[in-house]
Amino acid sequence: MGGNPLVPTPLWPLPDWVMDAEDGHGALADYLSAFVLGERASEPYRLASVDGPPEFERHVGGWGEIMMNWRPPEDWPAGESGKIAYLESFTRAYGRGRYLFPAITGAGKTMHPLMAWWAVLFVLSMLARYEPARWGAHIAVDSSRHAVTLERILGRAREVVPQVVAETLQEVGG
Structure with missing residues (x-):
């Protein structure tokens, strides 16, 4: 070189x-x-x-x-x-x-950004659906130390996920 x-x-x-x-x-x-x-x-x-x-x-x-x-x-x-x-x-x-994205255990491949966002949003949606009282406690701005972080994650997802989906469709579509 x-x-x-x-x-x-x-x-x-x-x-x-x-x-x-x-x-x-x-x-x-x-x-x-x-x-x-x-x-x-x-x-x-x-x-x-x-x-x-x-x-x-x-x-x-x-x-x-x-x-x-x-x-x-x-x-x-x-x-x-x-x-x-x-x-x-x-x-x-x-x-x-x-x-750099982390490896998926045993696969020898990195996690795709779309998969990372899917996992985060899936976990949060399961918490909201199946544990509504705990979800409510986590998003209570006056009493939860997690509320602001969750608000930022969801706000960022609203901005980023459509862009990541479009980029992924272009990536696989050629």
Whole structure:
């Protein structure tokens, strides 16, 4: 490959348990094991801090970020288009970006964004239908610590799900 063979990308949000671990490299590797990285699994990345602990950046709200430098295989095409194609080989398009999605247990494939939204909305609908008193307690703004979060999830779903359905139909329709 010509130029810099590494493909730098930020990885976020990282949970506290990864950033606060005594062995940051091991915790990051454990975290990444939940994602399908294919051939990248043996040495998927290099960090700026190879000899020391990972340089996690903690953001407001507690979530963290780290700059990953992915190493494409030797036979991967050179240049910016090759780097973009490499990232596309193990990420999924979602909204205006590309993301790592967790693996579905045993399937060796990532969860599709539409499936992730379906699972969230299915669980919430089952709670509302079969446990209406508990649902009511969870959405009571004056007394539930979950109410605002649930309101945000449902509001986001109203915006995002139609877009994800349209994108999925285009994806499978050719």
